[in-house]
Amino acid sequence: MRVDNDDILRSSGTDVRKCMKCGKCSGACPSFDEMDFPPHIFVSMVERGDAAALLSSKSLWTCMSCFACVERCPRGVEPANVIEAVRASAMSPQGANRMRPEDVPVFLGAAGECLVPQQLLASAFRKYSR
Amino acid sequence: MTKIGVFVCWCGSNIAATVDVDAVSEAIKAAPGVVFATNYQYMCSEGGQAAIRSAVAEHGLTGVVVCSCSPRMHEATFRKAAAGAGVNPYMVEIANIREQCSWIHKDKAEATAKAIALARAAVAKLNLDRPLTAPETPVTKRALVIGGGIAGIQTALDVADAGYEVDVVEKSPTIGGKMAMLDKTFPTLDCAACILTPKMVDAAAHEKITLYTYSEVEKVSGFVGNFTVDIKKRARSVSVDRCTGCGVCSEKCPSKRAKSEFDQGLRERSAIYIPFAQAIPNVPVIDRDTCLKFQTGKCGLCEKVCPSHAVDYSQEDEVITKQYGAIVAATGFKPIGLERFDEYAYSRSPDVVTSLEFERLCNAAGPTKGHLVRPSDGKEPKTVVFVQCVGSREASGIGAMKGKPYCSKICCMYTAKHAMLLREKYPDSEAYVFYIDVRTPGKNFDEFYRRAAEEYGVHYIKGMVGKVCDEGNGRLTVRASDLIENRQLLIDADMVVLAAAVEPDPSARALATLLTASMDTNDFFTEAHPKLRPVESPTAGVFLSGMCQGPKDIPDTVAQAGAAAAKVIGLLSKDRLVGNPCVASCDETLCNGCSACERVCPYGAISYETKTVVDRGAKDERRVASVNEALCQGCGACTVTCPSGAMDLRGFTGRQIMAEVDAICR
Ligand SMILES: Cc1cc2nc3c(=O)[nH]c(=O)nc-3n(C[C@H](O)[C@H](O)[C@H](O)COP(=O)(O)OP(=O)(O)OC[C@H]3O[C@@H](n4cnc5c(N)ncnc54)[C@H](O)[C@@H]3O)c2cc1C
Ligand code: SF4
Ligand code: SF4
Ligand code: SF4
Ligand code: SF4
Numbered sequence: 141m142r143v144d145n146d147d148i149l150r151s152s153g154t155d156v157r158k159c160m161k162c163g164k165c166s167g168a169c170p171s172f173d174e175m176d177f178p179p180h181i182f183v184s185m186v187e188r189g190d191a192a193a194l195l196s197s198k199s200l201w202t203c204m205s206c207f208a209c210v211e212r213c214p215r216g217v218e219p220a221n222v223i224e225a226v227r228a229s230a231m232s233p234q235g236a237n238r239m240r241p242e243d244v245p246v247f248l249g250a251a252g253e254c255l256v257p258q259q260l261l262a263s264a265f266r267k268y269s270r
Numbered sequence: 271m272t273k274i275g276v277f278v279c280w281c282g283s284n285i286a287a288t289v290d291v292d293a294v295s296e297a298i299k300a301a302p303g304v305v306f307a308t309n310y311q312y313m314c315s316e317g318g319q320a321a322i323r324s325a326v327a328e329h330g331l332t333g334v335v336v337c338s339c340s341p342r343m344h345e346a347t348f349r350k351a352a353a354g355a356g357v358n359p360y361m362v363e364i365a366n367i368r369e370q371c372s373w374i375h376k377d378k379a380e381a382t383a384k385a386i387a388l389a390r391a392a393v394a395k396l397n398l399d400r401p402l403t404a405p406e407t408p409v410t411k412r413a414l415v416i417g418g419g420i421a422g423i424q425t426a427l428d429v430a431d432a433g434y435e436v437d438v439v440e441k442s443p444t445i446g447g448k449m450a451m452l453d454k455t456f457p458t459l460d461c462a463a464c465i466l467t468p469k470m471v472d473a474a475a476h477e478k479i480t481l482y483t484y485s486e487v488e489k490v491s492g493f494v495g496n497f498t499v500d501i502k503k504r505a506r507s508v509s510v511d512r513c514t515g516c517g518v519c520s521e522k523c524p525s526k527r528a529k530s531e532f533d534q535g536l537r538e539r540s541a542i543y544i545p546f547a548q549a550i551p552n553v554p555v556i557d558r559d560t561c562l563k564f565q566t567g568k569c570g571l572c573e574k575v576c577p578s579h580a581v582d583y584s585q586e587d588e589v590i591t592k593q594y595g596a597i598v599a600a601t602g603f604k605p606i607g608l609e610r611f612d613e614y615a616y617s618r619s620p621d622v623v624t625s626l627e628f629e630r631l632c633n634a635a636g637p638t639k640g641h642l643v644r645p646s647d648g649k650e651p652k653t654v655v656f657v658q659c660v661g662s663r664e665a666s667g668i669g670a671m672k673g674k675p676y677c678s679k680i681c682c683m684y685t686a687k688h689a690m691l692l693r694e695k696y697p698d699s700e701a702y703v704f705y706i707d708v709r710t711p712g713k714n715f716d717e718f719y720r721r722a723a724e725e726y727g728v729h730y731i732k733g734m735v736g737k738v739c740d741e742g743n744g745r746l747t748v749r750a751s752d753l754i755e756n757r758q759l760l761i762d763a764d765m766v767v768l769a770a771a772v773e774p775d776p777s778a779r780a781l782a783t784l785l786t787a788s789m790d791t792n793d794f795f796t797e798a799h800p801k802l803r804p805v806e807s808p809t810a811g812v813f814l815s816g817m818c819q820g821p822k823d824i825p826d827t828v829a830q831a832g833a834a835a836a837k838v839i840g841l842l843s844k845d846r847l848v849g850n851p852c853v854a855s856c857d858e859t860l861c862n863g864c865s866a867c868e869r870v871c872p873y874g875a876i877s878y879e880t881k882t883v884v885d886r887g888a889k890d891e892r893r894v895a896s897v898n899e900a901l902c903q904g905c906g907a908c909t910v911t912c913p914s915g916a917m918d919l920r921g922f923t924g925r926q927i928m929a930e931v932d933a934i935c936r
Contacts, residue, residue: 158665162706167751168613168736172758180753212613212736214659216667 143229148191152225154218156187165209165219174202179209179219186222191229200227201257231260272333272361272397275306275325276389279313279338281368288372290382294337297386301393301933305329314344319351326355333357333399335392337365337385358401360851360921365392387934394933398926402851407900409495410595411842414439416487416781419447420466420824421816421831422600423473428835430478434842437592438473439501440483441777442531444549445470447602451532453632453640455824456687457718463635467548474550484555486777488589490597490784491874493901494811495847497594505585507556508542512580515552519572519581520544528560530637534627536645537637542572542581547635556581596811596838597785599795600831601778603817605770606661610672614657614768619740620645622766625684632691642695644765647744651764654692655748656685656703657735661771663706674771674792679821681769682709686719688767689728701728702761704735704750712823731759738766772821786872787812794820805834813837852921853902854909856895859885860916863893867908867917875901876908 149156165179172178176198177185185194194200200223209219249255278295280286291309299307306329310318313336325331334357336348341364349359367385375381413429415422418440426436438445449455450470452462473479482501489500508519523540530537532545541561544554562569563583573581605626608616616622621644623631634640644651658681661673682705689701703722708730710716722728733751741747748761774793782789787807788796795814798806805814815834816827841847854867858881868876875898883892895908895916909917909924918924 154667158667160663160706161753162659162734163732163751163753164734164736165751166736166753166758167704167734167749169758172751178751178756178758180751181756208736213667214663214673214734215665216671218667 143192143195143226145186145189145191148186148222148225148229151228152186152218152222154216154221156183156217156222158215159183159187159213159217160215162214164212164214165217168208168212169203170206170208171199171202171204175199179203179223182226183217183219183222186226191226194226195230197226199223200230203227227260231256272303272399273305273329273331274301274303274333274335274393274396275322275329275331276301276304276308276335276337276393277313277318277322277325278307278309278367278385278389279318279336280309280311281339281372282312285338285368285372285385288375288378288381289367289385290378293382294367294385294389298335298337298389298393301390303333303397304393306331313338314347319347319354322348322351323355326352326357331357333361333363333396335363335365335389335396337367337389337392339368340364340366340370360402361396361399363392363396363399365389390933390936391930394929395926398923398929399921402920404851405849405899406846407493407495407849408846409842409844410497410593411435412437412592412594413596413598413838413842414487414497414499414592414594415598415600415815417447417600417602417775417816417818418442418445418473418481418483419600419602419816419827420449420469421447421602421818421827422598423447423469424828424831425598425600425813425815425835425838426473426479427469427476428832429838429842430476432835432839432843433478434839435478435480437480437482437501437594439485439487440481441486442545443484443506443553443555444545444551445473445481445483446546446548446550448604448626449824450546450548451534451626451633452629453634453636454687454691456683457712457714459687459690463548470548470550481551483551487781487784492593493873493903495595495841495844496900497597497811498591499594499597500589500591503588503590505587506553507558507561507581507583507585508554509580509582509585510551510553512578513553513576514578514580515544515554516577517544517554518575518577520554522571522575524569524571525560525562528557533630533637534624536627536630553580556583596813596841598813598815598834598838599778599781599785599787599807599818600815600834601775601781601818603772603774603821604776606673606773608660608768608770611660611768613737614660614735614766615738615740615746616768619738619746619766621651621744621746621764622738622740622768624768624770625681625688626770628688628767632688632695642692644744649744649764650696651692651699652696653700653761653763654689654702654765654767655735655738655746655750655761655763656689656701656767656769658682658685658703658705658708658769659734659771660768674773676771676792676821677709678769678772679709680772680823682707683712683715683718683823685767685769686710686722686728690722690726693726693728701726702748702763703728703730704733705730706732706734712825733759735766772817774818778818785809785812794818805830805837811841849900850904852904852919853899854897854904854906854917854919856897857916857918858883858892858894860914861892861894861912862914862916863895864913866911866913867895870907870911871902872905872907873901873903875899875903
């Protein structure tokens with residue numbers, strides 16, 4: 141899987157250079173203990189152009205999209221949106237087939253068996269319904 | 271015809287790297303009136319100024335154009351150099367080819383062409399300049415200090431010691447400011463009251479100092495050397511002359527439910543109260559909002575019990591008007607409100623306190639008499655978490671900008687102090703300090719912080735607290751990150767202390783408007799130059815002392831207060847001030863008396879008089895505008911407002927401006 145760091149920066153819609161490495165996001169994160177890369181490190185790695193290393197990160201799927209980090213970050217960095225941008229990249233890698241609107245019902249699956257991770261739907265919902 | 275010399279400055283490479291200075295000095299020789307042109311590496315240097323002097327002598331120059339940096343930088347320098355050579359200083363024009371040209375352009379050919387155009391404009395204007403003489407005004411030898419914290423007290427003492435009268439206006443019932451609330455002070459841990467109260471007493475006893483407490487500045491007019499100020503003395507309801515400060519009134523007062531401002535709301539006070547034992551003046555005020563006599567008409571107990579018959583319910587606010595030569599703003603600061611920081615449970619738990627509340631809880635004169643206990647149940651805390659940078663260093667964004675973008679500068683140090691005080695009082699306690707950075711530049715400051723960590727065993731953890739939960743059983747759970755060990759901590763704490771960001775006193779903005787002094791976006795007063803004129807406001811005669819200019823600890827505040835005093839003394843020691851001759855003047859033959867200019871003048875410098883005007887040989891009685899040249903600041907608002915073109919600014923006439931435009935558009 142390949143990922144373009146600039147794409148991540150763009151699609152997250154946030155400026156990771158504003159991060160002052162205070163760790164408040166990770167201090168607030170309820171999933172911290174389930175994460176290999178906690179939110180402040182996630183932000184830091186994207187900031188130095190290493191988003192590729194995060195594509196297989198466990199954090200992508202243990203982040204609950206609770207947005208506590210977004211609420212608390214004193215610099216307006218919105219770590220959850222960075223995580224979500226990488227997550228979206230992992231779901232639709234460049235060069236691979238992209239999801240078309242018609243596919244959405246397929247991904248949702250039959251009653252009770254959602255085929256995409258719930259986080260993706262939840263966070264997409266939060267992001268696009270804002 | 272003016273004989274003009276043009277001097278093009280390289281400003282090292284600042285200008286010369288982008289503008290072909292040879293081409294400029296060559297091209298400008300063709301402009302009308304120019305008899306000499308040259309260029310030089312640094313015009314502001316002694317060598318550059320000497321070049322002006324010798325060219326004046328050699329070519330008989332009567333006007334000088336310097337193509338250099340902004341006139342804000344060196345207009346005064348070049349005017350002085352010209353005057354030294356016998357040229358009228360108002361026959362000097364600056365063409366700004368640095369800020370307005372070399373710094374903002376990349377293409378050398380274009381920048382050079384623009385520099386030539388700017389030089390031509392300056393020459394065109396200079397051809398219409400006439401020699402001007404600066405007016406002189408007398409100086410009122412008295413200073414006004416607004417704010418009676420340590421900054422205001424120190425400035426007042428220093429100015430008074432030099433022999434000048436000083437009035438201090440303090441809005442609260444006592445002088446002392448925040449320093450009076452502190453317990454011990456970093457970096458020496460000496461007691462705040464022990465070093466402050468003698469100064470408060472000195473200020474009160476000084477024959478040259480008059481204190482107006484419980485008072486505010488209501489109106490300011492005039493200008494440097496000659497300000498007229500209205501001071502509103504709010505009714506204390508107690509006679510300062512009669513009261514002996516015995517305190518019987520406060521003791522007997524039945525209304526005791528108001529929160530003590532001085533004790534940060536940690537204690538209740540009576541309606542008639544003295545903020546703290548060493549208050550100056552040691553005279554109570556009646557808070558009319560909570561006084562039963564004022565609210566219901568019943569009571570009047572304090573009047574009856576006062577042995578000195580000092581209580582006087584009929585007192586009214588009083589406005590006094592006085593003259594000053596200089597004004598010092600020393601309005602200080604306050605910690606920001608933390609209502610919006612839900613994550614720290616400040617509004618929910620009484621055991622989550624601000625650092626200033628913590629000072630009061632440690633202070634022997636505080637609500638607990640110095641017995642450091644939890645506000646909720648009065649128990650001694652065993653585990654205390656200190657959070658630095660609460661509301662400081664924020665950027666705009668979704669969750670952010672509940673606070674301030676700047677570093678509050680004092681909280682790293684006072685947090686180290688608080689952690690030490692805790693460990694000293696309770697050696698079996700645990701102190702955790704969460705920090706983003708520990709910023710301790712300052713003499714003996716880093717050593718102080720290291721002492722907290724090394725000698726007092728304070729746990730310093732790099733990371734921020736993400737959430738504080740009030741568990742309801744007297745416990746606080748603190749969830750935080752430890753960035754060095756990359757783990758998340760859960761700490762079971764008895765108390766949490768929040769180092770809240772500081773902000774300017776909320777009254778400062780209105781005051782700045784009264785003083786026509788400028789402020790930055792955070793409402794700190796702006797200094798005239800961030801490096802070279804740090805204690806002067808850009809408004810002449812207005813000076814800055816203490817936290818009102820930016821976050822500062824006591825050593826910095828006192829140093830700045832002394833510096834402001836030195837500037838005030840320098841001003842008051844002059845008998846006369848040289849003013850600005852570039853003021854508005856009215857051509858009475860054109861004025862139709864419409865009053866448009868009077869309405870638009872922000873300095874109230876224009877009035878009307880009926881005069882006999884000679885217009886083309888005919889005598890006529892007319893109502894015409896007249897400019898008070900001492901009040902006029904030369905802003906030019908009237909000149910563009912006047913429908914008849916009667917108003918003109920000396921040195922900046924309409925014809926001169928048009929000549930500049932013509933020269934550029936040629
Ligand atoms: C918790 C805490 C602990 C601290 N500990 C230390 C320490 O240990 N060591 C140290 O060096 N520094 C310490 N400081 C910093 C110190 O308090 C300040 O440096 C100092 O108080 C600044 O003095 P100031 O006179 O500029 O402002 P202030 O103390 O705020 O005084 C300003 C005064 O002006 C009055 N005023 C405001 N507006 C008006 C108005 N419009 N008209 C009339 N009067 C007005 C106010 O009522 C006040 O009396 C601490 C600060 C805090 C918050
Ligand atoms: S959104 Fe994800 S990373 Fe952010 S606090 Fe919630 S779980 Fe943690
Ligand atoms: S809270 Fe914001 S500024 Fe602090 S480490 Fe996380 S992303 Fe960076
Ligand atoms: S007003 Fe009267 S009772 Fe109150 S402190 Fe003064 S002298 Fe004492
Ligand atoms: S002084 Fe220290 S605690 Fe205060 S804002 Fe600056 S870095 Fe933060």
